[in-house]
Amino acid sequence: MTRAVLITGGGGVGKTTIAAALGVAGAEAGRRTLVLTVDPARRLATALGLEQLGNRPEPNPKLDGLYAAMLDSAASWDAIAYRHAPAAVADRLVTNPLFEAVASRFPSGQAYAAAEEMVVHLESGEWDLVVVDTPPASGGIDFFEAPARMRDLVGGRLLRWLTGARLPGRRGLFNLAGRPALRLADALLGGPLLEQVAEFLFDLRTTYDGITAKAAAINRHLAAAATVVVTTADPGPLREALRFHEVGIAPALVIFNRALPGSWAEPVEPLTDGRPAAALNENLARWALEVRRQEDARADFSGRVGTTMVTIPWLADAPIDLDGLQAVFSGAPALTLERLGV
Numbered sequence: 001m002t003r004a005v006l007i008t009g010g011g012g013v014g015k016t017t018i019a020a021a022l023g024v025a026g027a028e029a030g031r032r033t034l035v036l037t038v039d040p041a042r043r044l045a046t047a048l049g050l051e052q053l054g055n056r057p058e059p060n061p062k063l064d065g066l067y068a069a070m071l072d073s074a075a076s077w078d079a080i081a082y083r084h085a086p087a088a089v090a091d092r093l094v095t096n097p098l099f100e101a102v103a104s105r106f107p108s109g110q111a112y113a114a115a116e117e118m119v120v121h122l123e124s125g126e127w128d129l130v131v132v133d134t135p136p137a138s139g140g141i142d143f144f145e146a147p148a149r150m151r152d153l154v155g156g157r158l159l160r161w162l163t164g165a166r167l168p169g170r171r172g173l174f175n176l177a178g179r180p181a182l183r184l185a186d187a188l189l190g191g192p193l194l195e196q197v198a199e200f201l202f203d204l205r206t207t208y209d210g211i212t213a214k215a216a217a218i219n220r221h222l223a224a225a226a227t228v229v230v231t232t233a234d235p236g237p238l239r240e241a242l243r244f245h246e247v248g249i250a251p252a253l254v255i256f257n258r259a260l261p262g263s264w265a266e267p268v269e270p271l272t273d274g275r276p277a278a279a280l281n282e283n284l285a286r287w288a289l290e291v292r293r294q295e296d297a298r299a300d301f302s303g304r305v306g307t308t309m310v311t312i313p314w315l316a317d318a319p320i321d322l323d324g325l326q327a328v329f330s331g332a333p334a335l336t337l338e339r340l341g342v
């Protein structure tokens with residue numbers, strides 16, 4: 001059976017790095033492993049074996065059993081349209097200016113499209129382990145809420161708002177001229193708009209059944225996966241991490257990344273050799289203070305959520321090649337595949 005691990009959390013905390021490191025660990029433990037990554041730095045992409053940033057899994061030339069692919073979110077709305085509507089309807093949808101307007105105002109569409117892609121890989125039967133680096137929108141939480149939002153958008157809210165009715169058929173849509181919202185839009189934007197709106201809504205409605213079924217499948221996979229929330233000891237990422245608990249998503253574990261070494265807070269013999277020594281002593285004192293602040297932040301977080309927590313140290317060499325990725329994993333003895341049920 002395919003096991004999924006979802007790596008999520010605020011921006012810049014180390015999600016992509018940790019997803020790659022878990023992938024390396026999985027492959028080294030003999031699991032046929034796919035890393036689905038979002039925005040790898042160039043050198044990290046190369047280390048993963050991603051020569052072209054495509055969404056087809058590519059084998060790693062240096063590590064057997066490791067594959068990587070991009071979770072493409074750029075062409076996502078178009079992809080959704082083509083997946084869930086007949087080609088002719090999809091053609092019309094993606095060229096309708098309203099489609100672009102909705103797509104740009106509804107970022108969950110990207111997260112939803114990425115989730116659909118994830119499910120394709122989870123259901124392919126090809127993998128023991130799929131590690132998913134979640135797209136960065138709104139602290140990663142968007143990825144978990146996107147299926148419901150998407151279903152709501154195409155099946156309910158937008159249509160109800162514009163039409164004041166349940167899902168209408170094509171004739172119903174063309175009879176909407178009397179609806180105040182549409183009449184207002186028409187007055188503001190000119191005649192042809194009404195027809196465009198009606199066509200758009202009808203075309204969008206054809207995607208509803210497909211999206212409803214797929215959203216349910218995505219939610220099943222999300223619930224079965226091990227979720228790893230990554231944070232640093234900084235207030236912004238910590239707030240993002242807390243939101244998972246607030247909305248009732250229980251992570252398998254929380255990773256505190258880039259933790260300063262505890263030894264930096266231990267007292268050392270002060271240096272006594274003139275001005276450079278004084279500056280050095282002052283720096284050591286500052287770092288000691290920062291280490292204690294991080295420890296307090298971790299303790300405070302732990303007290304609030306009670307999830308298993310793992311600390312990954314701040315590495316002197318940025319983890320951007322296979323050795324560096326191994327160092328991420330081995331620098332945190334408490335981080336094991338077993339703990340993630342892998």
Ligand SMILES: Nc1ncnc2c1ncn2[C@@H]1O[C@H](COP(=O)(O)OP(=O)(O)O)[C@@H](O)[C@H]1O
Pocket residue numbers: 010011012013014015016017018041257258259312313314315316317318319320328
């Ligand atoms: N434990 C670590 N020690 C040192 N640098 C790290 C560590 N984890 C991540 N980094 C570096 O931090 C930066 C952001 O990491 P990245 O994985 O891209 O974050 P995200 O995907 O959450 O935006 C990268 O330059 C990465 O190399």
Ligand SMILES: [Mg+2]
Pocket residue numbers: 015016017038039040133
């Ligand atoms: Mg990233």
